Amino acid sequence: MESLERIIAEHPFFEGLDSEFVQLMVSCASNVRFKADTYILKEGDPANTFYLIREGKVAVELFAPQRRPIIVATLGVGELLGWSWLLPPFQWRFHARAIDGVRAIALDGKCLRTKCEENHDLGYAVLKRFAQIMERRLEATRLQLLDVYSVSP
Amino acid sequence: MTLTLQPLVDPMLTHQYVLREIVKETPDTFTLTTEPDIGDHNNSFTPGQFSMLWVFGVGELPISISGDPAKRHQLVYTVRSVGQGTHALVSQSVGNSVGVRGPLGTGWPLEAAGGKDVILVAGGIGLAPLRPLVYHVLSNRKDYGRLVLLYGARSPRELLYRKELATWARNHETQVLVTVDYGGLSWRGHVGVVTTLFKYARLQPAHSVAMVCGPEIMMRFVTRELETHGLRREDIYLSMERNMKCAVGFCGHCQYGPYFICKDGPVFRYDQIRPLLEKYEL
Amino acid sequence: MIETLLRRGYEVVGPTVRDGAIVYDRIGSLEQLPAGWTDVQEPGRYQLMSRGDQAFFGYAVGPQSWKKYLHPANVRLWSAERQGQTFRILNNESQLNRPFAFLGVRACELAAIAVQDRVLFQDKFRDPTYAHCSTDKFIVAVQCTRAAATCFCASMGTGPQVTGGFDLALTELLGDTEHRFLAECGSDHGAEVLAELEVSPASEEDRQQLEVGIKEATNQQTRRIDTNGIKNLLYQSFEHPRWDHVAQRCLACANCTMVCPTCFCTTVEDISDLSGDHAERWRRWDSCFTLSFSYIHGGSIRASAKARYRQWMTHKLASWIDQFGTSGCVGCGRCITWCPVGIDITEEVRAIRVGEQNGKP
Secondary structure: OOOHHHHHHHOOOOOOOOHHHHHHHHHOOEEEEEOOOOEEEOOOOEOOEEEEEEEOOEEEEEOOOOOOOEEEEEEOOOOEEOOOOOOOOOEOOOEEEEOOOEEEEEEEHHHHHHHHHHOHHHHHHHHHHHHHHHHHHHHHHHHHHOOOOOOOO | OOOOOOOOOOOOOOEEEEEEEEEEEEOOEEEEEEEEOOOOOOOOOOOOOEEEEEEOOOEEEEEEEOOOOOOOOOEEEEEEOOOHHHHHHHOOOOOOEEEEEEEEOEOOOHHHHOOOEEEEEEEHHHHHHHHHHHHHHHHOHHHOOOEEEEEEEOOHHHOOOHHHHHHHHOOOOEEEEEEEOOOOOOOOOEEOOHHHHHHHOOOOHHHEEEEEEOOHHHHHHHHHHHHHOOOOHHHEEEEOOOOOOOOOOOOOOOEEOOEEOOOOOEEEEHHHHHHHHOOOOO | OHHHHHHOOOEEEEEEEEOOEEEEEEOOOHHHOOOOEEEEEEOOEEEEEEOOOOOOOOOOOOOOOOHHHHOOOEEEEEEEEEEOOEEEEEOOOOOOOOOEEEEEEOHHHHHHHHHHHHHHHOOOOOOHHHHHHHOOOEEEEEOOOOOOOOOOHHHHOOOOOOOOOOOEEEEEEEOOOOEEEEEEEOOHHHHHHHHOOOOOOOOHHHHHHHHHHHHHHHHOOOOOOOOOOHHHHHHHOOOOOHHHHHHOOOOOOOHHHHHOOOOOOEEEEEEEOOOOOEEEEEEEEOOOOOHHHHEEOOEEOOOOHHHHHHHHHHHHHHHHHHHHOOOOOOOOOHHHHHOOOOOOHHHHHHHHHHHHHHOOO
């Protein structure tokens, strides 16, 4: 069984951050489980916790009237779920549903964002990592938008 | 004074093949199994090659061979119905004859991949010309390292060869990852473009050869991803597509920069065509 | 000589006047040759003018080239007939019974034939139609003693002098009282034909007239393409603003590809009769200037006229070198003359080269 500490410390998002701070994150972290088809977070709820997925897949979903929920993306092992805890208004923008049984590490987003406000060096390092991940997701989303496999007119 | 015609193989002459089976893979894609009608036409091909398939009185189309190269008595094609020609092809009845010219073009680099991990990245119908390579690697396991197949399709009902994907995944040292652009409620797999699968793939980039086939935009994104993951440009191969009429280098239609896709391709090494990929309207 | 060639079983093809131009057609006698005609050529302009003498070959080149016969515009590849669920391919009868004798082949045209030989008969696949039409052909070349304003063969290294690849090469020697031809023999077949004609050894003055004529033809050429490093120049100029400039003028009418002696692109068409039981596959000339040329499901790759002009010129002057080892252009100038808006390929190259040096269009 890998220790929480090692998993967090070695994850690309936390690697290289001030070790005292990483220790603090570890101390506030906990193992969590979600049964298949249960919701991990819901659109509109306050965003204070984020998750490092250790097992299983999570569907990021949107609901629209008269339509079944639309899965816009899935996240798997090693990925971080949830970003709205970092920037105002600190509210979830999507639903996240465990597709199969999911094991994850829950991390204290509220604590991390408070520390970022107090320590701008830390804040900059965190935002840099955040921006990188967002950039890759934006690129993937744009490619998804292009619908490349359809037969164009 | 009479002319003496030098005996020349006519590269534009087609050969009769009988349609033995038509399997509907998805709402618009079909797999056709053909066998030579008369005589002993050469059925051997390298994975990645294509044939020009002729429908009586309608026309000819370049279609990738998608069958098992070890099954020498037949030639199998997977065709997506996107226009008049392909529609006529998939509408043929079992027992009808079609014309076959081929195999044509260059195939996937089996030698260059020898002893290495083989990473296949397929988008949509692009899995068709890669399937013969999967068969080949799985039948010659000791000649290759690990096999990783990353496959993306538009939606779950447009996935090709679903049963085979599951069978392949159960093979020793084989990883099969599938994703769709648009999931549905009953889809419990990955949702997202095929590049999002890379993070789950177990790769040894220094010891791998990658082969990519799909829409050109998808291939551009995928090659970037492969490079980010440490593959060298000389170890990445793409299958390109352009308009083809003769498929033997005479009609000029398939030119891609200085290359004729019909005879210099369709398989190209990435470092050679990288400057061309970025040129709009080339 | 025409009679001799006909007697020896050749299909003689040579220049003749028709519809205000000098075209190539089957020739039966001397009267059909364009005696006393010359051509005035400028970008977008072609006009025949009377010379005031009776020279047979006093012109440069017309809109047609020998590809009309070697790489015909409409060829039936094969036909098939339906038989129940299958079909049977019918043996295609050869459409040519006698070899061609081409009368009046210019140096640039000889070079163009060699270029097409390389493309259609000396590459990975070989075109049986081209082979068939080329078999045993007899070439009577003509040395150019004058150049049209659109000629630039000297800069392309393809002329104006014919130095090889012919059976006979004629230089027209038109004096006040005499009409003679200096004949160079280039092959055994050529010698055989000469043996049947009234010939006498050439004098030194006659030989010098050839030299003088070639010098004239060379010096008269005002246009040129600087071919130094042209392949890389064009490969690197994909984004050059000059393409936009030419795109504003180019109509994508495909005239240039039709008159160019080296353009070889074709398309294949399927035809069937009303009963649906008989099908034919025809090969026809095609042009990269058409929208459908680069069409794949979803749309054309080269949708803009700019992309298509760029493709044609880059292929002709650059990619051709990588593909076949020589330039695709022989400097005949036809594309300049027959372009309805007068686009001049030599000017386009210069503009791109200069722009490259100065960093502006």
